[in-house]
Amino acid sequence: MCRELSLDPLAVRLKNAAKEGTKSSYGPTYNRIGLVETLEATMAHPNLSAPLGPNQGRGVAAGFWFNHGGETSVSLQIGEDGTVGVSVGTPDIGGSRASIALMVAETLGIEYEAVRVNVVETGSLGVNEPTHGSRATFASGKAAVEAAESAIKQMCARAAAEWGIDPEAVEWVDGSARPAGENAGKFPPLTIGEIGAKMGGTGGPISGHHESVPGGVGASFGVHVVDVEVDPETGKSTVLRYLVVQDAGRAIHPAYVEGQYQGGAAQGIGWALNEEYVYGADGRLQNPMFLDYRIPVASDLPMIDTVIVEVPNPGHPYGVRGVGETGIAPPLAAVANAVAAASGARLRSLPLSPPKVLAAIKANK
C-alpha cells in the first residue's frame, strides 16, 4: 500500500501506531506501550539513510509480543557472609539469571557479585511454569524482588531487636539497616553481612520466598529494517544491513537484551530466506540434517545493529518487558519487503529461497 501510494512505511506506522488506550490485536486495551518511541528511534537511525545500489532494496516491518505471568516461585537466602542465594524455576535461556541477580542486588543495595542465582527443580522450590512466553526475567525477576523485600523486612526486624526499637523505625539503605530518622535513636548501621553473621543467635536463618502468578505484563514492540541484495542471475538474497529497534521496558542487562534482539533477527532471517523441509517423491525428508537444512551462520549475516528503547512497564518494579519473542515477529515481513523492493519479486509464501525468487523474477520479465 505504501509503495503504491509513495508513502514512507515508517511514517504510516507512526501515524497509526497503537499506544496506551488502544485496543490490542488480541482484544484487551493496552496499558503503557512504546511503539511510538520505537518507530521514532528507528526513523532517526543512520541505516535508514544508507544508499542502496542496483538490485538492492530496503524492507521494514513492526511486530510485538506480550509476556506471560504464569505460576512462579522464588526463594532467596541470606548467607552468613552476607552473600545472597536466589533459587528460581525458570531455566536460563537468554541471560535471566544475570538479570535477576542485578535486580536482587539493586533491591538489597549490595554488589552484583554477592548474589548467586541458581535454577532449581520443582521439588526444591515449588511449582513454576517453565521459561516461555518471554516471562523469565519479568516473572521470576518480579518474584525475586518480592522475596528480597521480604528478607529486608526480616533483617530490619533483627536490627530493631538488637537496638531495642520498633521495627517500623528501621529502614534499609545501601545494604544495611539504619534507624529511620533522629527519633529512632542513634545506632551504627548493621550491614547485611553483620546481620547474616549473627542470625543464628538472633532468631535463626533469614530467607525470603514469594509465590504468585505475577500480573502487570507489558507488551514489547519492535521495528526491523533490513537491506538485501538479490542476485538477478541466481535469485539468492544477501542481507547487507539489519537493524532491530525494540522496547525493552527497562533493559536490566543490556548486552543480554541485545543478544535476544540479534538472535530473533538471525532466526527470522533463516525462516524468511532458507528454512524449509524438502520432501522427495517417496515422502521422505530430503534435508534432515543441518548440513542441508539451511539456517544462517555468522558468515551469512552482517552485524545485526540494535537500538534498545526503554519505555518502562508500569507493572514491574524495574520496568521490565519480556523481550525474548518479539524479535522473531517482524523479520519475515521485513525481509520479504526488502526482497520485493530489490527484485520486484513479491512472493506470498516463505521461504524466499533462490529458486522461488528467480522464478518470480523471470515471471516479471
Add this chain to the structure above:
Amino acid sequence: MIKVHLWSGLRRLAGGAESVTVQAATVGQMFDAMIAAHPGLEPFIKAGVSVVIDGEVTAGGRNLAVKPENEIYLIQRVKGG
C-alpha cells in the same frame, strides 16, 4: 449484566458471537452463566482460560469480582510462547 468478549476459538462455541452478556458478580458466576447459556464452552473453560480484566491477565480465580464497567476478555489458552 456484564459483557464478556470471546477470543480465538471460543466464538464458535457460542454460536459465532463475539461477546456474550451474563448476570454475574464474580468470575465463577460468570463462568457458570456462560456455560448455562452455551454448554459447548464448558470443557474449554474447565481446561483453563485466561480472563483479562481491564487489560490485566488475572490470577484471582473464581472469587474475583467483575463489574459491568469492566472490559472483560476470555482468551483460550494456547501452548507455546
